[in-house]
Amino acid sequence: MKINLREGDIYKGKGSILLFLTEEQIKNLDSKLVDLVDNSIHIGNFKGKKYESLLVPVVGRSFDRIVIVGLGKREELNNEIFRRAANAGLQAFSKLKVNEFSTFAEYDVDIVRALSDGFRLSNYSFDKYKTEKDNKFIMIQKIDMYVHEIKDDFKKAVEFSEATCEATNFVRDLQTDDADVVNPEYLADLAKSMSTKYRLHLELLDKADLKRKGLGLLLGVGQGSRFEPHLIILEYKGDPSSKEQIAIVGKGVTYDTGGLDIKLRSMKEMNTDMSGAAVVLGVIRAAAELKLKKNILAVAPVVENAVGTKAYKPGTILDSYLGKTVEIGNTDAEGRLALADAMAYVVKNYKPSRIVDFATLTGSIVAALGEDYAGLFSTDKVADKIIEAGDYVGEKVWRMPLPEEYNELLKSKIADLNNISSSNYGGAITAALFLKNFVGETPWTHIDIAGTARGSKRKHYWPVYGTGFGVRLMLEWLRKN
Template sequence: MKITFATISKRPKADVVVVPCYKDKKISDPKIKEAVATALLDFKAKLGQCMLVYADVPEERILLLGLGEKDESCPRTAFAAACKKIRCLELKSVNLCVDHVNPDQAVSGFCLANYAFEQLKSKKEAVLVESIAVIGAKKSVEKACAQEVKIAEGVNFARDLVHGNADDVTPQYLAKVAQELGKHPKVKTQVFDKKRIEKEKMGLILAVNRGSFRDPHLLIVSYRGAPSKKDHTVIVGKGITYDTGGLNLKPTGSMEEMKTDMGGSAVALGMIKTAILTGLKANITAVVPTTENSIGSRSYKPGDVYTSYAGKTVEIFNTDAEGRLVLADAMAYAVKHLKPTRMIDFATLTGAIVISLGEERSGLFSNDDKLAKALYQAGEESGDKVWRLPLDKKYRELLNSNIADIKNCAKRQAGSITAAKFLEEFVGDVPWAHIDIAGTAYLDNPCGVHSTQATGAGIRLLTEYFNKHA
């Protein structure tokens, strides 16, 4: 989507002008204020409320946009609502007035809602806005607004991956995506095939892969946006391209969305894409262990013990707790060979986090208070929110095994916490955060800034974090 900047008096031709106002209904431009005076009598200005007014203005259409009360306003949500309304009207060029709001948040919300996934439909019906002119923004924020368009493009990159068919978005496809990213001059890509994974003795990735006819991969994609700096963040993303649950088979009603179980890999690869688009001044390596968790005559079995890359032995208590297994090998490899300053993993890991936090926030676990605080603040600023949960040592006892070093999961209680405790075994002394996006990566119904079920959760969070702390 094209973005330009203008003043209210020199704004370009467009199909509609969006005029936001709080409940006090103050409008700066006198001509627009006069044009909507009658409409304002019935306009409540509730957050996200839209009212279309035909008027004697260059655009011919004014879209009044409610911002609610000033102390509780959320420009992203409001401008996303405006975008959805405009798309329903099939209008393609928009003037956005932002003199009363945070301009980059307004642009962010609008751009995030300007998305559709129709690659699997026989008839393309969605209408997208093609251009926006930001009206009334100060010169100092124009760059930030333009960056929001690029960040939304990175989010959409991740959304596309999550929406794709499981038979299309395979480990081999993700490897091609990684290789394509590697064509950028600041990016280097390594793809480990099954033979290399066997050579490295990544026993947990190989165990999960046993039931699938498709080989696993480990993808390592390094972006160097600040080559003079030693600071280096590793992002590990769970890449289970389809999860049947293995021999602990998922029931009907729990498997239909399991093509989205690679949401963590979409974050990791999507962050590299976003870094390229925005020219991010940071050093980032995405590490993606990817395989299917399928059923076959060679499927790994509950009760058996497998040896991890780190050397720890793991008793399989449940084959549907496979994500933490592939992450464990990837994280242990990253700690040993990539020497990260910090490591952040993203995974659609547990149903328990959905029970705890729903779809509003991702679960945050960390062994480092400074990192956890920075990620929390980045979530609040970006709208890609997280909530920290505990990692008390006592929870580790729930993973004790009589025949191995550790079990891959515990019983039902504290499910998201014990999953994080399992991962903690493989991070060594590296400052680490685990972000469980099981509730936020793919929604039951589109809402807020999202026009589809896939959200790209994690991209905005990380971008904000790197912009503030890289």
């Protein structure tokens, strides 16, 4: 989809127009609009409430229809309302089978950005496997976005929006696709092609490398699968003069059956258990496209947690890369094992200045925060900035505690650690505390996206299944800090 910034009179253009109106604005409509839409608004009983939409056919003008979308009360407006209103407008046009339209973004860079994000994130549908054309979502090809005056920061906002939202849609494709297609070897090959396309340095450890180097936790998780586990490390150097380097690590369990502690419910959506890995690939792709002045490592342990005669067993003791031994209390707590080895490996061999990890790690975080907030655990002073960036882009994160005293719950009688807590409660916290053992002194932030990475139905500009949550949050934080 192309979004073009335009100056001038929108009412001189051809085709379809999208207008956003607040409740108050309706009472004193722009004089150019009154004769066109006033009557229809009254007939349609349109109040300008949030996301309410109305189609107004127009005759005798160069353009042929207006779609009006409500924004609610003026004093309550924020970026999220603009993103969701953009979704409502885009859905209306898609139903009309229109593939281009013009709209206003008024005078504000935040509105330009929010509308652009809202349009791009809504203009998405995973229909790779739909064979009938009629079932496919009508994609919008072009939007002319009118502003009072085209300023440099408007252009930058549109450019940033394009790279970050297209990366989000790329992540959604990976999350939602069949786990027999997007398997660990597929992701390893994808990392290779990204390394060529974006000129990123790649270190790719295959099964033999993992064995030689001693990443026993990651190997343990993958030993029951017909797909070989890999560790992907892509390196982007956007600021060669700086020694700062941020490692973004993502859990890449391409399918999680639970292992021999097999999942008794909600296994079906476990193809999205590689969402963290997809997010880190999305972030480094957009960073390279935008030429961000940052040094970034995208790190993804990719592995399938399968069942079978070779699968790792409850009660097994695994040797971690760090040297600590781990008793497997539950084979379904596999994400933390894969991440622990990946983070310890990166800390030792790359010495990043900080680590941020994304993982669909625990059901507990969903029980605690629901499906709209991710949980953030951090030992890093930048945590508040990450939360702020999330608020700006509509990827909300809520800070959770890391209480030392809960470490007791991860003790094993026969090994250094147990991978599962001895308590039934606070599972998102004990999972985070488990990870903390493997990052050493490196400032670290863990974001549990188990609730936000996926949804079983479409919700505003979030599609069904993979949402791409985390990509825009991370890139916004990188841009601002």
